[in-house]
Amino acid sequence: MNKIHNFYVTMTSLSLLELRHLRTLAALDETGSVSRAAKRVHLTQSALSHQIKVLQNHYGLPIVRRQGQSIELTEAGKHLVALARRVLEEIQATERNLAKMSEHASGSLRIVLECHTCFDWLMPLMDAFRQNWPEVELDLVSGFHSDPIQLLEEGGADVVIGSEQVERRGIVHHPLFRFEILAVLAPEHSLRAKKILHAHDFAGETLITYPVPEERIDLIRTVLKAAGVQPERRTAELTVAILQLVASRRGVAALPSWGLKNYVEHDYVIARRIGSQGLWSDLYASTLAETATRPYLRDFLATARNTCFATLEGIIPLEPVEQQAPERQQGGETVMEKKRGRSIKRMNG
Template sequence: MSAISMLELRHLRTLSALHETGSVSRAAKRVHLTQSALSHQIKALQDHYGVPIVRRQGQSVELTDAGKRLVALAGKVLEEIQATERSIAKMSQQASGSLRIALECHTCFDWLMPLMDAFRQHWPDVELDLVSGFHSDPVKLLEEGGADVVIGSEHKRRRGVVHHPLFSFEILAVLSPDHPLRAKRILQAADFSDLTLITYPVPEDRIDLILNVLKPAGIHPQRRTTELTVAILQLVASRRGIAALPSWGIQNYVEHDYVIARRIGPHGLWSDLYASTLTETASRPYLRDFLTTARNTCFATLDGIVPLD
């Protein structure tokens, strides 16, 4: 007779994702379900409470007041749960150990910093470190004990190594606002001939644009390298060349019209990001916590990224 409360955490997770993505389909991807599943969930909630939770606003959906209230609840509750699970993990066993992070992706510094801050607070007894410098085979670092996590796009199956999917992101071409190519909405491989490509100082086979677009088309533009993302953008803005960077890495600069961004190829050039660890480190509670908070903060902070796996 009296179904006291049909609410489950799954609903809160859904609503939270719905809030962050602003669309049922995207939220569905985020929680690894189909759009239909979420639609049914939302309908069930609405039927139960007798109030609309979302309002169809043209193409996408908007949360109602009741929806917002539930989202607020979700935020609080999910955070409390994560905190509890952390403290249980600490009781369980090793709340200590080391987490030395090796970065294959230069731009990742952007979102890694706040994440590391949070992590340091949650796990004061874990030695947190950044392994600096460029490494030709970063995953080898794991096996050699030089790092505990590698963040990069490599995900070849390798014995004793686990690749934890983080997210997919789009790589956009970055141009100066008055660049001749500005008229084209989508750039093709051919557009890059006779241009200077500005990149981080890494080998060619580590640059997706070259590896997956230019090389197959037989195009080998000139290259100029620099360490820092801002430096790359400076050079682009000064019309010294063109660059290819993650969409979330340049967003601020595009918004201020320092540079403009263009899609590469009809479907865009996409790249995947993984956090790789040894199998044994993968089970450490603090590592698992690092991964989930990494995903959480990335999805909350970074625009235009898509879940993986």
């Protein structure tokens, strides 16, 4: 029936464009480089290069232009990026709606912050979240907690934002990003000539930190302890207060690179790399496995990543690393095995 004729006819392939491309375009725009964008979307640089090529062939237009060490979007590229922005936003919005339909969109999201500086990006994020999930009780759990993960288990909190990543049954760690911790000095400080500071440079200095135990301070834990350097400490609650103390030469500090830009540009303080590789820290959001399935939590994480990558400079995405699958039956946590998309894979042996 319906016999099919036996010869070709053109069928102009209407749009080979896929959301994947739009996500790539957005990342390209945000990072200004193919390889950085690749990290951002968890693919290789090669994959993105191929994607770009396909698009350029399809539209018969250049989309990016190689500009020395990085790239620049062409006119056409900008059009596509604008499209990507709008479309991806619309998608997020309706996915939020679907999530709200799928279960009760209520619950609590009580956040423990191990990293004080994270206030900077968390505040606006929380404001946005409140709008999208009015039914969710959103809170910051204040005060110091020696074992914040335990708080999760006890039900006293729902998310811990910190850099530890202890393997602990029933707990999942959602990678956020990696950032560099820089040493902050007064512009006239005697160490100003050095491009890179090493452990011994801190000997005899006063270290200004947030009021948390030493083990929570990366500089001390991973750099100074090992070198046997033990500077004096002085604490302040707020980032601005720390910076003010540094500027007025009461001591030096070590802070995430992203919050420093403005102050450095105005010569309020200067920032220096710590160690030749730099001192880096990874940030995770940890939750109970159960909590991880909640749609509002997933939305929270998604927008956290989005806004951080869009807002914070100099941070890099973390590879989602795979947990040594808990061999035999470990309970009902098939959650992650099921829910995760295709793109979790080892990227180096």
